[in-house]
Amino acid sequence: MYEFLMIAFLVVAIILVGSIMIQQGKGADMGASFGAGASNTVFGSSGSGNFLSRTTAVLAVVFFVLSLALGNLSTSTGEATDDFSDLAVPEQEEQLPPAESKEDESSDVPPVN
Numbered sequence: 001m002y003e004f005l006m007i008a009f010l011v012v013a014i015i016l017v018g019s020i021m022i023q024q025g026k027g028a029d030m031g032a033s034f035g036a037g038a039s040n041t042v043f044g045s046s047g048s049g050n051f052l053s054r055t056t057a058v059l060a061v062v063f064f065v066l067s068l069a070l071g072n073l074s075t076s077t078g079e080a081t082d083d084f085s086d087l088a089v090p091e092q093e094e095q096l097p098p099a100e101s102k103e104d105e106s107s108d109v110p111p112v113n
Contacts, residue, residue, distance in 0.1 A: 002073050009066040016059040023052050 002070070005066060005070055005073070009063070009070060012059055012063050012066060016056065016063055019052055019056045019059060023056070
């Protein structure tokens with residue numbers, strides 16, 4: 001299931017990038033409105049914007065749904081847990097006061113004052 005969703009996710013991502021790259025910018029509308037090559041386009045003078053806009057919107061929704069599904073599948077452990085026991089702070093051992101050290105009188109190092 002995960003592999004199928006991952007392949008679908010990659011295919012949708014590639015098609016989404018392609019559909020975004022095909023679209024014309026806002027500045028191209030002025031030349032198309034005066035008939036500059038509008039009859040040679042595949043979708044007509046205004047049809048390509050609506051078709052590509054709708055296709056891009058549908059692909060974007062599918063992309064986000066697949067992203068959420070893949071994220072959910074990759075983090076699930078198989079069993080549902082409602083408690084946050086794995087996030088609890090571990091118990092600390094009881095702190096003992098530092099042991100008093102007795103200085104060895106035979107040491108060559110003088111004590112620091």
